[in-house]
Amino acid sequence: MSARVLAGPPVAAALLADAAARASRLPAQPNLVIVSVGDDPASLSYVRGKSRKAGEVGLRNTVHALAETTTQAELLTLIDTLNRDDDVNGILVQLPLPAQIAEAAVLHAIDPRKDVDGFHPLNVGELWAGRPALTPCTPAGIMFLLEHHGVPVAGARAVIVGRSHLVGRPLAALLLNADATVTVAHSRTRDLGSVTREADILVAAAGTPGLITPDMVKPGATVIDVGINRVLKPDGKGHLVGDVHPDVAGVAGALTPVPGGVGPMTVAQLLANTVRAAELQHAARADLEAAGEFVR
Numbered sequence: 001m002s003a004r005v006l007a008g009p010p011v012a013a014a015l016l017a018d019a020a021a022r023a024s025r026l027p028a029q030p031n032l033v034i035v036s037v038g039d040d041p042a043s044l045s046y047v048r049g050k051s052r053k054a055g056e057v058g059l060r061n062t063v064h065a066l067a068e069t070t071t072q073a074e075l076l077t078l079i080d081t082l083n084r085d086d087d088v089n090g091i092l093v094q095l096p097l098p099a100q101i102a103e104a105a106v107l108h109a110i111d112p113r114k115d116v117d118g119f120h121p122l123n124v125g126e127l128w129a130g131r132p133a134l135t136p137c138t139p140a141g142i143m144f145l146l147e148h149h150g151v152p153v154a155g156a157r158a159v160i161v162g163r164s165h166l167v168g169r170p171l172a173a174l175l176l177n178a179d180a181t182v183t184v185a186h187s188r189t190r191d192l193g194s195v196t197r198e199a200d201i202l203v204a205a206a207g208t209p210g211l212i213t214p215d216m217v218k219p220g221a222t223v224i225d226v227g228i229n230r231v232l233k234p235d236g237k238g239h240l241v242g243d244v245h246p247d248v249a250g251v252a253g254a255l256t257p258v259p260g261g262v263g264p265m266t267v268a269q270l271l272a273n274t275v276r277a278a279e280l281q282h283a284a285r286a287d288l289e290a291a292g293e294f295v296r
């Protein structure tokens with residue numbers, strides 16, 4: 001028997017349709033600013049994809065493509081300008097950044113109300129406290145995908161392989177907030193297979209091609225593959241493969257493909273977060289106006 005395929009694009013389309021409908025009810029089109037630094041081809045391609053999709057759902061957006069040699073001070077100056085601009089609802093800095101720029105300094109500088117990536121410590125703290133927050137896009141997209149496909153989360157044993165700030169850690173908080181019993185495994189976990197075999201929901205986010213093999217999966221489990229690994233196959237061509245070995249399809253109950261699984265959810269969730277940020281900013285302004293406060 002082969003696992004049910006949890007395809008991303010139709011679910012991403014549903015999320016985008018909802019974001020577009022909510023955006024159309026706002027007094028102004030939400031405005032997203034995307035900042036990239038350097039020439040990494042994959043990053044530039046993700047940025048183009050985000051900008052294109054934003055336009056498709058009716059969001060205003062601007063891309064600042066900065067040179068590889070950009071200094072941290074220059075990037076922080078740009079972020080300060082964007083923070084102060086009331087017409088900007090969302091700010092995203094594409095990762096990774098070149099070595100001369102400290103990622104934490106940049107992510108901490110973004111106004112948490114415009115932090116559509118959900119990486120600012122204030123948003124991270126709210127998420128772990130179980131309160132509403134702007135939430136990192138890949139983990140939030142995975143939760144939407146699970147819900148859309150009717151995968152039960154409450155009471156499920158969830159195992160995440162990978163403890164990154166982009167995926168593993170925030171996804172652990174989201175699954176915990178949704179009443180799953182969560183284990184985070186990583187490169188130092190002993191006997192990884194004995195841990196992963198416990199999982200009703202297994203998330204592979206380690207960045208290691210084919211790490212999860214059929215013997216590591218409980219029969220019938222839902223397996224979410226977050227890996228995006230570019231490898232050279234024997235045919236001499238470059239291919240995109242996940243962290244989950246293809247033979248896992250014979251054991252799992254449901255499986256996300258790579259490509260076409262979690263990746264499209266990341267972009268859709270970014271645009272949903274941008275609309276959410278705009279909604280919250282408009283509501284805060286309306287509250288101030290109702291209280292007779294001066295609003296710029």
Ligand SMILES: Nc1nc2c(c(=O)[nH]1)N[C@@H](CN(C=O)c1ccc(C(=O)N[C@@H](CCC(=O)O)C(=O)O)cc1)CN2
Pocket residue numbers: 046092093094095096117137138166228240258259260261262263264265266267
């Ligand atoms: N500031 C951020 N930087 C990065 C994030 C992020 O969420 N915020 N995530 C990743 C990259 N990423 C978005 O930025 C991203 C990765 C993959 C996809 C995607 O649609 N993948 C496709 C395959 C695309 C291909 O052929 O390369 C798929 O899986 O089907 C979208 C966005 C790191 N940086």
